[in-house]
Each structure stands twice: as C-alpha cells, then as structure tokens.
Amino acid sequence: MSDTDEWPLAEILSKRESGSKKEFYVHYIDYNKRLDEWVTPDRMNLGKLQPPAKKEPKSQSGSAKGSRPSSPDREPNAQFRKQVSQNRKRKLGMLDRADEENSSDAPPPPKTGSLRPHGGSMSHDDVITRIKNVQMIELGRYRIKPWYFSPYPIELTSEPVIYLCEFCLKYVRSRKCLERHRTKCTIIHPPGNEIYRKGSLSVFEIDGRKNKMYAQNLCLVAKLFLDHKTLYYDTDPFLFYVMTEMDSHGFHTVGYFSKEKESTEDYNVACILVLPPFQRKGYGKLLIEFSYELSKFEGKCGHPEKPLSDLGLLSYRSYWTQTLLEVIIGLPRADDGSSPSVAINELCEVTSVRKEDVISTLHHLNAIHYYKGQYVLHVSKEVLEGHQRSMEKRKVRIDSKHLHWTPKDWAKRGKW
Structure with a gap:
C-alpha cells in the first residue's frame, strides 16, 4: 500500500498496459475505496495469491447425491467480486435490499443527475464504476485528487486534469478553454436565491428544475467524493443548498446538501458533501445544523437518507x-432542587x-x-x-436570525 509498510490483501479489478509497462487496479480488502489505486507488479506479493472464495452450495431436495460445487479456481471472477462487495457492505451495515435479493437487472449508471442511494448485483458496468476514471480536477485555486468514479465524458477523463469553473462548475479540458469560458461566464456565485448570510458565509438555494445544468454539474463533482451514490438524470425533484465563502473575487463553494421537494419519510438531506480542501474545518456540522434549521422552520423532525458514507456517519453522530x-x-433544575x-x-x-x-x-x-x-x-x-x-x-454556528426562508408546500404546486 502507498506510503505504508503494510501488505494488505487486495482484489484486482482491472489491468492495463502501456508499452512494456503493466499496471493493475486494486481494491484493498476492508479498506475504503478511496484508497484504490493502480499498482505495478513489483508492489504485488504473488507468493501469497489466493483463489476466489469457495461458494457454499445451496441444498436442494432434487439434487444428485454425488454432485459437488465447482472448484474455486473455475468460479467466475464477477461472482467473486460480487461476493466480496456484499461481504464488505454487510460488514459496514450498507447492504441494500437489492443486494440481499441478488438482483441482476440494475440499470447502468446514466450520464448525470441527482445523487441517490443505489444497490444491486455486481455487473460489468458496476466493475467499471469501481475504477477511478479522473486523475485530477482543478477548482478555483485548488487541485484535488478524486476518490471515486464519476461519469464525466470519456474524452475528458483521458486528460491529466479536468478544469472546472468554480462558480458555474462547467467542465473543460484545458486551462485555455477555462480562461475563454471565464470571459463569457459573468456569475460570481451559485445560481438561485441567497437565503442565509452571516459574515463571509452564505447559503444559496438552487432549484433542480430551474437550474438543471448547474445541479447536474454539482452532482458530477460530488460523485468524485461519494461512493454509495448513483447519478440519475432527473434533478427536478430536488433542492440544493450550497454553502459558500465570500471574498473579493466572489462566492467560493465549500460544500452542499440536497433534499427532496416532497419526502414522505421527512428526509431533510438526500446527499451531503464538503469538498476535501474545506474538510476538518467544521463545515460538515454547519451543513447538518443548517438542514435541521430548515426542519425547524417546517415544523418537522428530519433525518438524512441512508446509507450514509463513513465520513457522513461520523459527522452526524x-x-x-x-x-x-x-x-x-x-x-x-426543579423547584425543589432535584435533578431536571x-x-x-x-x-x-x-x-x-x-x-x-x-x-x-x-x-x-x-x-x-x-x-x-x-x-x-x-x-x-x-x-x-x-x-x-x-x-x-466549534466557534461558527448557524444563526437562525440570518435565515430568510419560507417553506413551500410542493404537493400543492402541481408542477415543480
């Protein structure tokens, strides 16, 4: 494993060759997928190679007595990958109902859209989406190494860096293209209504129907850092709350959360993310606190959609x-001095x-x-x-006096 002396067990997901150079894409068992990487053969201890786990045969009344399961070295690799994935999900408490039922008809991930929990059996498309396809993104003054797969256009994923406009999140393939875009893109903040501002901190409410392109670009960025989410094309049913820091150049995005316009389960968060350069600065709790402030305005007890990511669960707890x-x-205390x-x-x-x-x-x-x-x-x-x-x-808190927002009853609006 990079930057350590450890030799953990790893699962090979893919391989590639460039001239005489051969590399393997590996996932370290019992480690988060953000550590997955391409490795060269010299970093692999092939002396401890293990075959796929042997699958226990299901007892059937009509089966022949002499029948036995196939040997593990003949078991399909896809089945092994599926079993490993389900074991990890079960260990982390993230196994979806679709996984339990071994559903094999899960749709391939579409191009863009809002983030939703998704489960399903391991297919060829699932294996592809487990491999990081973006090497680096440049967002404002930061260059960020992604953690997970995101379905950006394939002609961009072959580039060493994808350049993003930090205000509208449009993606381009070169710095020159970004400079040309900035001469035309005049906005200095996310589209939508600014519903909160205190000091340099602001929150913008973006309607997924009115600002579809921005919402889709935001979800593409978020998918780079969220594992247990799948992109769907339709952003219309969602609202996005983008938190920003303001300076002389504009309003810079630090994180966001999305929520359904109509939620029968009283979900107040569908997806939540703080961008890596701004993590460990208290913004995660600020976003969570803001989501509950909205729930207070609505007069409801809210809660986030499951499953939460590992970092999300820690923040919420x-x-x-x-x-x-x-x-x-x-x-x-009570009047008689007893405990409250x-x-x-x-x-x-x-x-x-x-x-x-x-x-x-x-x-x-x-x-x-x-x-x-x-x-x-x-x-x-x-x-x-x-x-x-x-x-x-925790020095920065949400002040409800600076929140100017009125909840809408989306069920009565007919169309969003």
Missing part, C-alpha cells in the same frame, strides 16, 4: 451528540432530530439507564468533558 448534550446540560426531567419527545421537538436518532445517540453515549422502574439519563464526567472541549472548537 458528532452533531447529534453535541446537540443533545447541549440541551440536556441546559435543562433547569425531560422526555424523549421533548428532545425531538427542541432539536428537530428524529426520535430513533435521539435514542440511538443516547445509547451510543451509554446515557440511558433503567433505575427503580423508570428510565433515567446519566451522562458520565468523561463525556461532559469531551463535550466541553468539542464545543470550544
């Missing part, structure tokens, strides 16, 4: 923990966090205990000290 502890610590009391439903109403997420977070903190016939909350000293340290680092 951290946000739920800090938000609930902030409310619990601020509870006033609060119901789970009250925590949901104050935070707009769904009941299931509140309970799972409290269990994660080991804060729920059964004592003398009733459930009580007890937060340990270590948890409180950790909460205090994390809140000291």
Whole structure:
C-alpha cells in the first residue's frame, strides 16, 4: 500500500498496459475505496495469491447425491467480486435490499443527475464504476485528487486534469478553454436565491428544475467524493443548498446538501458533501445544523437518507451528540432542587432530530439507564468533558436570525 509498510490483501479489478509497462487496479480488502489505486507488479506479493472464495452450495431436495460445487479456481471472477462487495457492505451495515435479493437487472449508471442511494448485483458496468476514471480536477485555486468514479465524458477523463469553473462548475479540458469560458461566464456565485448570510458565509438555494445544468454539474463533482451514490438524470425533484465563502473575487463553494421537494419519510438531506480542501474545518456540522434549521422552520423532525458514507456517519453522530448534550446540560433544575426531567419527545421537538436518532445517540453515549422502574439519563464526567472541549472548537454556528426562508408546500404546486 502507498506510503505504508503494510501488505494488505487486495482484489484486482482491472489491468492495463502501456508499452512494456503493466499496471493493475486494486481494491484493498476492508479498506475504503478511496484508497484504490493502480499498482505495478513489483508492489504485488504473488507468493501469497489466493483463489476466489469457495461458494457454499445451496441444498436442494432434487439434487444428485454425488454432485459437488465447482472448484474455486473455475468460479467466475464477477461472482467473486460480487461476493466480496456484499461481504464488505454487510460488514459496514450498507447492504441494500437489492443486494440481499441478488438482483441482476440494475440499470447502468446514466450520464448525470441527482445523487441517490443505489444497490444491486455486481455487473460489468458496476466493475467499471469501481475504477477511478479522473486523475485530477482543478477548482478555483485548488487541485484535488478524486476518490471515486464519476461519469464525466470519456474524452475528458483521458486528460491529466479536468478544469472546472468554480462558480458555474462547467467542465473543460484545458486551462485555455477555462480562461475563454471565464470571459463569457459573468456569475460570481451559485445560481438561485441567497437565503442565509452571516459574515463571509452564505447559503444559496438552487432549484433542480430551474437550474438543471448547474445541479447536474454539482452532482458530477460530488460523485468524485461519494461512493454509495448513483447519478440519475432527473434533478427536478430536488433542492440544493450550497454553502459558500465570500471574498473579493466572489462566492467560493465549500460544500452542499440536497433534499427532496416532497419526502414522505421527512428526509431533510438526500446527499451531503464538503469538498476535501474545506474538510476538518467544521463545515460538515454547519451543513447538518443548517438542514435541521430548515426542519425547524417546517415544523418537522428530519433525518438524512441512508446509507450514509463513513465520513457522513461520523459527522452526524458528532452533531447529534453535541446537540443533545447541549440541551440536556441546559435543562433547569426543579423547584425543589432535584435533578431536571425531560422526555424523549421533548428532545425531538427542541432539536428537530428524529426520535430513533435521539435514542440511538443516547445509547451510543451509554446515557440511558433503567433505575427503580423508570428510565433515567446519566451522562458520565468523561463525556461532559469531551463535550466541553468539542464545543470550544466549534466557534461558527448557524444563526437562525440570518435565515430568510419560507417553506413551500410542493404537493400543492402541481408542477415543480
């Protein structure tokens, strides 16, 4: 593995030859796909080569007694890849119903569109989408190495760098083309309505129907850094909330989240992303906090669509923990000086966090205990000290006074 002394087990997904040079594209088993890479034979220990895992035969009443499963070295590679993929998903808790039913008719990934969870059996197209096809993108003053596959046009993916306009996200193949585009592209912020601004931080609401091209370009960029999402062409049913930093040159995108205009499940986030140059700066929690502020305006308890990415799950768990502890610590004592009391439903109403997420977070903190016939909350000293340290680092918060937004009832609008 690059930059380490480890020799982890890896699955070979593809190979290529350039003259006398041969390379293999490998996925490291039990590691995130963002670490997948092309390697040369000198980095492979072929002395420890393992055949595909042997598949257990299904017992059938009408099967012959002498029948036995085929030897593992004759098992199709696609089946092995499918089994490995499902095992990893099951381990991570991300196995979709389509995977469980071994569906084999999943459609190939279309060209562009909004990001949606997707499951399915491993096919030739699935193998292709597991291989990174973009070497580098240039967005504003940053050059970013992508983590995953994104269906950009094939004539661009053969280039060493794809150049993006940092305001409209149009993609071109050279810096010269980008310079010509910038002479024509006069916008300095995402299209749509600016619904929040405090200091240099702004959030724009973009309608996926009115600004289809921008929404599709945004999803193409997001797919470079999100694994468990598939691009569909239709962005009409979605709203996109793009967070930006403002300076003298314009409004620079740092991240975004999307949500359905109509959600029967009360989802307040369909997809969420902070671009790599802006990660570990608190923007993830800001986007999550903003999504729950919108839920408060709507009078609902929201929650994100599943599955969450590994980084997304960490961000949400951290946000739920800090938000609930902030409310619990601020509870006033009773008149007689006894410990304060609060119901789970009250925590949901104050935070707009769904009941299931509140309970799972409290269990994660080991804060729920059964004592003398009733459930009580007890937060340990270590948890409180950790909460205090994390809140000291979280200096930027969403101020609802600066949010100018009125929820729409999309069900009554007929057409979006």
